[in-house]
Amino acid sequence: MTDGAGLRAGELPDDLNSAEAGMWQAFRNGSVYDLRAGDTVVDDPHGGHPWGPERTVRARIVCWLLLNGPPALDGRVASLKLTGVQIVDVLDLAGGAVEPYLEMKGCRFEKEILLPESRFTTVRLVDCAIPRLEAARLHTEGDLHLPRCRFHNGIRLTDAQIGTDLLLNQTVIHQDRRGNSLIGDGLTVGQDLQAEMMESHGELSLRGAKVGVSLSLRGSRLANPYGRRALNAPQLTVERTMYLTPAGLLDPVQTSGRTPARGTRVQRFECEGGIRLDDGRFGDAVDFEQARLTLRDDQEISLRRVQVPELRFLGRRPQRGRIVLNGARVVTLIDQAASWPGAGQLQMGGFQYEYLVPRGPFPLAKRLQWVAAATPEYSPEPYERLATVMRNGGEDEDARAVLLAKQRHRRENLPIAARLWGYVQDWTVAYGYRPGRAAVWMAVLWAATSFAFAHADHPPLKTGEHPPWNPSLFALDLLLPVIDLGQAGYWQLRGGWQWLAAVVILLGWILATTVAAGATRLLSRG
Numbered sequence: 001m002t003d004g005a006g007l008r009a010g011e012l013p014d015d016l017n018s019a020e021a022g023m024w025q026a027f028r029n030g031s032v033y034d035l036r037a038g039d040t041v042v043d044d045p046h047g048g049h050p051w052g053p054e055r056t057v058r059a060r061i062v063c064w065l066l067l068n069g070p071p072a073l074d075g076r077v078a079s080l081k082l083t084g085v086q087i088v089d090v091l092d093l094a095g096g097a098v099e100p101y102l103e104m105k106g107c108r109f110e111k112e113i114l115l116p117e118s119r120f121t122t123v124r125l126v127d128c129a130i131p132r133l134e135a136a137r138l139h140t141e142g143d144l145h146l147p148r149c150r151f152h153n154g155i156r157l158t159d160a161q162i163g164t165d166l167l168l169n170q171t172v173i174h175q176d177r178r179g180n181s182l183i184g185d186g187l188t189v190g191q192d193l194q195a196e197m198m199e200s201h202g203e204l205s206l207r208g209a210k211v212g213v214s215l216s217l218r219g220s221r222l223a224n225p226y227g228r229r230a231l232n233a234p235q236l237t238v239e240r241t242m243y244l245t246p247a248g249l250l251d252p253v254q255t256s257g258r259t260p261a262r263g264t265r266v267q268r269f270e271c272e273g274g275i276r277l278d279d280g281r282f283g284d285a286v287d288f289e290q291a292r293l294t295l296r297d298d299q300e301i302s303l304r305r306v307q308v309p310e311l312r313f314l315g316r317r318p319q320r321g322r323i324v325l326n327g328a329r330v331v332t333l334i335d336q337a338a339s340w341p342g343a344g345q346l347q348m349g350g351f352q353y354e355y356l357v358p359r360g361p362f363p364l365a366k367r368l369q370w371v372a373a374a375t376p377e378y379s380p381e382p383y384e385r386l387a388t389v390m391r392n393g394g395e396d397e398d399a400r401a402v403l404l405a406k407q408r409h410r411r412e413n414l415p416i417a418a419r420l421w422g423y424v425q426d427w428t429v430a431y432g433y434r435p436g437r438a439a440v441w442m443a444v445l446w447a448a449t450s451f452a453f454a455h456a457d458h459p460p461l462k463t464g465e466h467p468p469w470n471p472s473l474f475a476l477d478l479l480l481p482v483i484d485l486g487q488a489g490y491w492q493l494r495g496g497w498q499w500l501a502a503v504v505i506l507l508g509w510i511l512a513t514t515v516a517a518g519a520t521r522l523l524s525r526g
Helices: 017-031 061-067 364-374 380-390 396-411 418-430 435-452 471-478 496-523
Strands: 033-034 056-058 079-083 086-088 101-105 123-126 172-173 180-183 200-202 203-207 221-222 230-234 241-243 270-272 274-276 285-286 293-294 300-302 307-313 320-324 330-334 352-358
Touching: 017 033, 017 056, 017 061, 017 079, 056 061, 056 496, 061 086, 061 320, 180 200, 221 230, 230 270, 352 380, 364 380, 364 396, 380 396, 435 471, 435 496, 471 496
Parallel strands: 033 079, 056 086, 079 101, 101 123, 172 200, 180 203, 200 221, 203 230, 221 270, 230 274, 241 285, 270 293, 274 300, 285 307, 300 320, 307 330, 330 352
Antiparallel strands: none
């Protein structure tokens, strides 16, 4: 075949069919080459209606035009813009440097597209049927657009570098032989990665990927029922926000890239399978608003060691699986009571947050259940973190209630003797977190014993060497250990009164010890 650049002006290669000849001329003219029949059923690239030779071009002719095509007509810019065209054989541009603008709409590819190590300005494949896209280490100066395409055996974008935007809106991606739908490990996107209302059947892998602005999965549906994860993206870096939120249905173009207005019909983000965002870095937020998460018992939403200013955990509570926040660092946690799972399904070891902003009612009792769900085996850290956040927010009473709940949880893991002593501390002064209770107990005991000793027989130990009998001071002298009020050592009690005095002394020591323990906790701020 003669080199296209070596052909004389206006000359066509000898072996082109009629469809290829028309494509050749459209390329030189920079115009759209449209071979649609005008029937929506027939023209559907994803349908079963066959396309004949009048709409078919060979992949090698497409490669010829893109890599070394003829010069443009005077006053034109050469570009390949195909609509409703069928491309047969493998489109192999591996390692090539493609300068012309490339846009294909509503096209069918018989076999896979190979773009590894290739370089483009901008690539737009819109609403095309493609068996597979192999594009490891692809480099584009501009966009890579793949909206509404269907890939039957997955996409590989490993270590690809996209200069501006990567668009996968309303794209359907089926898994490859290894169960992966899209492999984008090491992918770099200069601006936005938009995959809104996308369908992914298999594992979507973005390990170590970097996104220059935002990553949007609004309204997308990820499903990997046979694997462990539907989204596997550890060490992901997003400079702004990652959206796992609803997308508008009435006008996807207008709602793309933003949260739909109230009242708009929406499609929620749904994920059937685990999500892994371990060690991720996000500049603004990770947003789970209205997300529907479906997990098996062995699957989890893993946010281990994630760092993000704002985590919006506002999705539907998963009935199975786990939510793991171990080591995550969040400035503001926006959540709602209905989003968190129950006991054994939540892990928060080392989870740090500075502010709590509940969406809707989230009473303290529910918040304590939230912490208890994360600590089926006692751990003080989640309680102490919650108490610190509440204290910093001026909610001192709630902070003390959290620390009291911590002591009660700890008590259940102690030996029987220590547990009984814990119950005594709880009943008397609530481990020191309710100091007013000590005064109440003291007043009750003092009043009761004063009344009792007023009727007691009380001969003096030494006649003439005793103060006047005062049952109230006598009772208080017994109740207060260490302090001597000058009553208890001058009177002699017998029988049952002696036993009552012993009980009062014992209760005084217990009460004093528990008050001291509580004061120590308060001074050490829990």
